[in-house]
Amino acid sequence: MRADTDSTFDELDGSGSASSGWDESARPKRRGRIVLLAIAAAAVVAVACTATAIVVQAGERPETDKPKAPKETAEIIRQTLQESKTAQGTLGYDGANELGSGIPGTVTSVPAPGTQIGLGGGLFSIDNVPVFLFHGAVPVWRSFETGMSDGPDVQQLEQSLAALGYFDETPDQEFDWDTKDAIMEWQDDKDLEETGTIPMGRIVFAPGDVRVGELVVKVGSPAGPGAPIIKTTGLNKLVTADLKLADQALGVVGNAVTVRLPGGESATGVIASVGVPTETEGEGGKKTVVIPVTITLDDPAAGGSLQEAAVSIDFPSESRPDVLTVPLGALLAVDGDTFGVEVVQSDGTTKLMPVTTGLFAGGLVEISGDGIEAGQKVVVPAL
Structure with a gap:
């Protein structure tokens, strides 16, 4: 072929x-x-x-060449772990009250809000004559004059006159010559007519010095029996809050609390009084029962220049003394029933060690377990 x-x-x-x-x-x-x-x-x-x-080349990159994320650590600390419940409250002044005068006439002067008035100071003026502040729990209900019946209001008058330096005897409930003489000395110093008597309404009793919170009427308004002229408070700041009925066990007089103030600052205080269960109306007309509590601040100046402010109060509940604690973020779920922490060893390596958890509070958790000791470092994964 x-x-x-x-x-x-x-x-x-x-x-x-x-x-x-x-x-x-x-x-x-x-x-x-x-x-x-x-x-x-x-x-x-x-x-x-x-x-x-x-x-293949990318996949075969040596493991040691990969950048490693830095590990954040925290120390295992032995301390008292305190759980608390938080309630909302209001920072304000104590002793809110309304003051007026039984003297009919025209209001001719009033103090500026925020003014502090002490014993013997003028509260406001009626027909250009001051109405003065005296101390006492019993309100004025009559004139002070010779022949009046004995009473606790007389003793309050004498105690105030004594504090001002006009009464030299031991205060009692009887209006006598010593009482009249002290009144005349006081009237002389205040450029008032020296009658030795005090008509109803010329003085006003309050438990202590006051702070003017608000004006009820303006200059030129009529004054008369039962008509308030100014709203006052005491000089001390306090916090009021309502506890839920389920949390009433937290409201114990004398218990310490922490008050969270505006701006991130905090102050300590003590529960001063606990009220009776009170029904209040919330949103949507829903009625609930609350326990009103009053808290006094350990440092009266802690509230600074705040006149009134919304605050939150931490009421301590459960407490665990002398326990080992770590930040909550250090806790790892080993399986469905076991937790652990990654403990840093002396050579810089880490070891996952099982732990038993206890109280959770304030971003911390109580832990215990074999080999777990105070001072050890544990890994806290960065968020």
Whole structure:
């Protein structure tokens, strides 16, 4: 067969074509197409190999070359862990009251809100004559004059006159010559008519010094029996709050609390009084029963210049003394029933150690377990 084939290709005419009629021009085109296909296939394989090499190279990057995130740690501390419940309250002044005068007339002067008025000071003026502050729990209900019956209001009057330096005897409930003489000395110093008597309304009794909180009337308004002229408070700041009925066990007189003030500051205080269950109306007209409590601040100046402000109060509930504690973030769930902490060893490595949890409070958790000791460092994963 090969001899016949070669002879066929050797029999060419003058134009270079085989005498048998074979189109020799198609042959090189076919070879070119085969060559191109082979090159393209090789290129695809080369790209695939290159991509594979890149992937393999990236995947084979040594573990030690990877950047490691820094580990935050905290110390295991032995301390008293205190749980508390928080209630909302109001910072204000004690002894809110309304004061007026039984003297009919026209209000001719009033003090500015915020003014502090002490024993013997003028509260306001009626017909241009001051009404004075005396100390006492019993309100004024009559005039003071010779022949009046004995009573605790007389003793209050004498105690105030003694504190002001006008009464030298032992205060009692009897209005006598010593009482009248002390009144006349006081009237002389105040440029009042020296009658030895005090008409009803010329003085007002309050338990102590007062602070003017609000004006009820303006200058020029009429004054008369039972009509308040100013609203006053005491000078000491206090906090009031309502405890839920379910939390009434937290309201114990003498218990210490923490008051969270505006601006992030805090102050300590003591529960001074606990009221009786009171029904209040909340949002949507829903009625609830609360326990009102009053708290005095350990440092009266802790409230600064705040006249009134919303605060929150932490009432201590459960307490665990002398326990090991870590931040809550250090606690790891080992499985559904077990917790652990990652303890830093002396060589810098860490070891996951199982722990038993106790009280959770204030972002801390009580822990215990074999090998768990105060002073150890535990890993706290960064958030």
